[in-house]
Amino acid sequence: MTEAVGIAGNSMDRAAKTRALCERARDSNVNEKTLLATDYLNHINEIVMLFDLVPDAPECLEDCKAWQPLSYQDHFRASHIADRDLAIEAYDFSPPAYKEPFDQLVGEMNRLVAISIEKLDAALAEGNEDVTRMIAERASRNLQDLIGQASAVIHGTDHAVDQAQIDALMEF
Numbered sequence: 001m002t003e004a005v006g007i008a009g010n011s012m013d014r015a016a017k018t019r020a021l022c023e024r025a026r027d028s029n030v031n032e033k034t035l036l037a038t039d040y041l042n043h044i045n046e047i048v049m050l051f052d053l054v055p056d057a058p059e060c061l062e063d064c065k066a067w068q069p070l071s072y073q074d075h076f077r078a079s080h081i082a083d084r085d086l087a088i089e090a091y092d093f094s095p096p097a098y099k100e101p102f103d104q105l106v107g108e109m110n111r112l113v114a115i116s117i118e119k120l121d122a123a124l125a126e127g128n129e130d131v132t133r134m135i136a137e138r139a140s141r142n143l144q145d146l147i148g149q150a151s152a153v154i155h156g157t158d159h160a161v162d163q164a165q166i167d168a169l170m171e172f
Contacts, residue, residue, distance in 0.1 A: 014093070021090045029083040034098040035090035036072075036154040037083065041147050043075050044106075047113050048147070051120075051140045055133040058124050064117050069110040098153055105150040112142055 018035075025032040029039055047067045053060040070078070076087045094102070116139035123132040 018093045018095075021086070021093050024086055025090060028086055029081055030086050030090050031154055031156060033156045034102075034154055035094040036098060036102055037076075037081075037087045038151055038154050039079065039081055039087070040072050040075050040106075041150060041154075043070055044109050044143060044147055044150075048140050048143045051116065051136045051143070054120055054124075054136045055129065058132070061117070061120055061124060064113075064120065067113070069106075069113070072106070098156070102150055102153045105146055105153065109143060109146045109150070112139065112146065 021035055022032045024030075025035060030037045047064065050060055050064045050067065054064065072091050073088050076084045076091075079087075081087070091099075116135060119135045120132060120139070123135055
């Protein structure tokens with residue numbers, strides 16, 4: 001019986017903590033409904049900009065290779081935005097209807113980056129400028145699509161990720 005009360009108490013504590021975080025999120029960079037922040041997407045936008053440079057500046061591929069995925073909380077730990085501590089704390093309390101598709105989209109973006117870098121490296125090694133440009137443009141466009149989907153989730157769209165659509169984005 002004591003264990004059941006402890007479990008119920010923990011879920012009540014979690015619900016109270018979630019409500020408190022939602023309240024703190026009002027008028028901040030953290031969405032009060034999803035407890036997620038769009039600032040994280042700036043990290044992905046960095047690699048999009050690098051992909052856009054590769055066809056005209058192939059040496060930028062080294063910068064692409066140096067780019068590393070960051071977890072949501074690690075991104076904010078390195079951030080200087082005013083609401084960084086709230087973003088870090090609130091992430092674990094984001095409702096599953098938002099956090100799960102968001103995390104899936106982030107995983108897919110990271111996978112797309114890795115695939116794109118491999119393909120760009122091969123195209124540049126072959127000296128094929130047309131293929132390099134096509135891969136870079138497609139990687140950029142597909143990442144922008146995933147960023148848009150992640151932004152929608154952050155803003156409260158309980159968006160079910162369509163795995164078939166994501167898989168199509170990975171094909172070059």
